[in-house]
Amino acid sequence: MHPINRRDFGIAVVAAMLLPVGAARAEDSAVPLAVHIDNFVFEPAQLTVKVGQTVTWTNRDDIPHTVVCAGKFRSKTMDTDGTFSFTFTAPGDYKYFCSLHPHMTGVVKVE
């Protein structure tokens, strides 16, 4: 399988432990913290989260993708079903793209 999965599983566990903090506030419970890649598109392309929340990207294409936010974070290459998670610790707009297919872009707004 993809070696990336085990590491990201660990991150996912950490994320799951952090989740109740965010979920404690009612208005956050409906916020999706997942971004899926289907057909070379980040969905949702714009996601708003709170400081401290973790977003997980999952590649559902048959082609590898990456998630890169200049100077902030850079995923390893995610093959099919590969994931990448990042915890946002400061507010701001985090514009990111796929370094392999740079026409693929998205943004995470951290409040």
Next chain:
Amino acid sequence: MSDHDHHGDGVSRRKVLECMTWAGTGVLWTITGGVPRSLGIVDQALAAEPAGMTFLQISDSHVGFDKPANPNAIGTLEEAINKINAMPKKPSFMIHTGDITHLSKVKEFDDADRIISQAKLDVHYVPGEHDIIDEEVKLYKERYGRGTKGGGWYSFDAGGVHFVGLVNVANLKGGGLGSLGDDQLEWLEDDLKGKSKSTPVVLFAHIPLWTVYPQWGWGTEDGARALEYVKGFGSVTVLNGHIHQVMQKVEGNVTFHTARSTAFPQPAPGTAPSPGPMKVEDAKLRSLLGVASINFKQGNERLAIIDTPLQG
């Protein structure tokens, strides 16, 4: 020439059968007098027995790819190499326009080497975006980057033609297309300086240097600058891969051509939700994969390009 002959109304049964046996190989190019021309599929090219220098283009072998669009990308690469080995006239050398591997893994590079070396030809590579995604971004350069500049660009001369291998898959910016970058463009301008304008020039790179379909990232944002530098030359041929299908256009003295993949087809621009691998019926797959052969004959004005499907 190229694809159109095989799908037109006047296709003979024999030609159809030929097409069916050769879907996924390469493009045979012949350079005659400066402008490369596609000779059509390889079998036709062989029949024509082109004089002059002939070289091959293969592309997008994606060794390691095992998804439904082609669970055996290694197998179809082997078929392509076998096809090349069966050519009665050995080409002078081969160019590979990138995406040698699918995920830049050591084993993928090893497998690709093992198979491609069976053609016993010199191979001039440029990287695709799939070849530079190892953690340290070093495997491609270790294997193919010796003697190259920057991210792996270089030039060489063969048979009276000046060949330039360009890298347009590195340091891409969000929202953008393929990119050559200032360093490489300055080097290119310098490299072409002092060359006689009658020297035929072949530029090859992974992503098309011309804008094929920007919505899918099929183009190079500063490709026009590279084309500016070759403007005065009498014969310019631009060979690319990346889009896994044959496309060709001629603009003045410049012929643009993209080669098929040896691994899996991709949809025509805008005909699918994404440019991802296109799953076709098993029986059809090999008609959409292939190689190109290019022939250059001194004194003629064109390089002849033959796209040959693995089966078709």
